[in-house]
Amino acid sequence: GAGVSQTPSNKVTEKGKYVELRCDPISGHTALYWYRQSLGQGPEFLIYFQGTGAADDSGLPNDRFFAVRPEGSVSTLKIQRTERGDSAVYLCASSLTPGGTYNEQFFGPGTRLTVL
Amino acid sequence: KNEVEQSPQNLTAQEGEFITINCSYSVGISALHWLQQHPGGGIVSLFMLSSGKKKHGRLIATINIQEKHSSLHITASHPRDSAVYICAVEGYGGATNKLIFGTGTLLAVQP
Numbered sequence: 001g002a003g004v005s006q007t008p009s010n011k012v013t014e015k016g017k018y019v020e021l022r023c024d025p026i027s028g029h030t031a032l033y034w035y036r037q038s039l040g041q042g043p044e045f046l047i048y049f050q051g052t053g054a055a056d057d058s059g060l061p062n063d064r065f066f067a068v069r070p071e072g073s074v075s076t077l078k079i080q081r082t083e084r085g086d087s088a089v090y091l092c093a094s095s096l097t098p099g100g101t102y103n104e105q106f107f108g109p110g111t112r113l114t115v116l
Numbered sequence: 117k118n119e120v121e122q123s124p125q126n127l128t129a130q131e132g133e134f135i136t137i138n139c140s141y142s143v144g145i146s147a148l149h150w151l152q153q154h155p156g157g158g159i160v161s162l163f164m165l166s167s168g169k170k171k172h173g174r175l176i177a178t179i180n181i182q183e184k185h186s187s188l189h190i191t192a193s194h195p196r197d198s199a200v201y202i203c204a205v206e207g208y209g210g211a212t213n214k215l216i217f218g219t220g221t222l223l224a225v226q227p
Contacts, residue, residue, distance in 0.1 A: 035215075035217075042120075042204070042217030042218050043159075043202075043204075044217070045214040048213075048214050056214060059214070091159065093159075095213070103147070103206065104161050105161065105213075107158050107161075110158060
């Protein structure tokens with residue numbers, strides 16, 4: 001694929017349910033980021049992967065949130081016991097390398113999560 | 117206080133006007149990004165800069181590291197420029213290169 005893709009594009013769930021959000025980064029990109037954007041706000045960092053490992057998960061709001069990237073490519077963000085406050089657009093971004101001066105991040109279209 | 121502040125939050129302009137969006141930050145940074153987000157659409161990177169000035173078409177971005185301030189300028193604005201413009205910074209000294217975002221500036225260019 002040409003860019004970062006995310007599925008589903010929209011997810012509506014009930015309070016207390018479990019959801020999984022998927023991100024397919026650009027092929028060959030080793031760095032992968034998850035961000036969350038609430039209505040009217042800028043995105044907020046959740047977690048960063050370098051390869052298969054979560055190098056920085058300091059943005060995860062609590063232990064209901066977890067993310068994996070088992071083969072260093074596709075990543076899944078998992079949310080347990082969803083709450084209405086989890087409603088937001090979840091954005092994924094990838095970059096070729098994590099460091100350096102020219103670390104352009106390429107963003108996916110996002111998954112809009114609505115918790116009823 | 118947010119680490120990245122943008123002004124104005126909302127901006128309405130007439131087609132052809134020169135537009136300036138400002139960004140101030142309070143942390144040490146390795147780079148600053150300007151991003152564009154259309155309603156219902158994804159985020160597109162416009163510029164990434166760590167010093168000086170960059171130009172791409174009708175867009176110009178400048179940064180003053182000493183003053184911790186950046187500006188995004190749009191010359192000869194057009195209705196298709198209507199979008200949310202977001203300033204984001206990469207923290208200094210870490211390996212993550214995670215972005216810290218401003219809240220965005222909603223720009224509407226009227227014909």
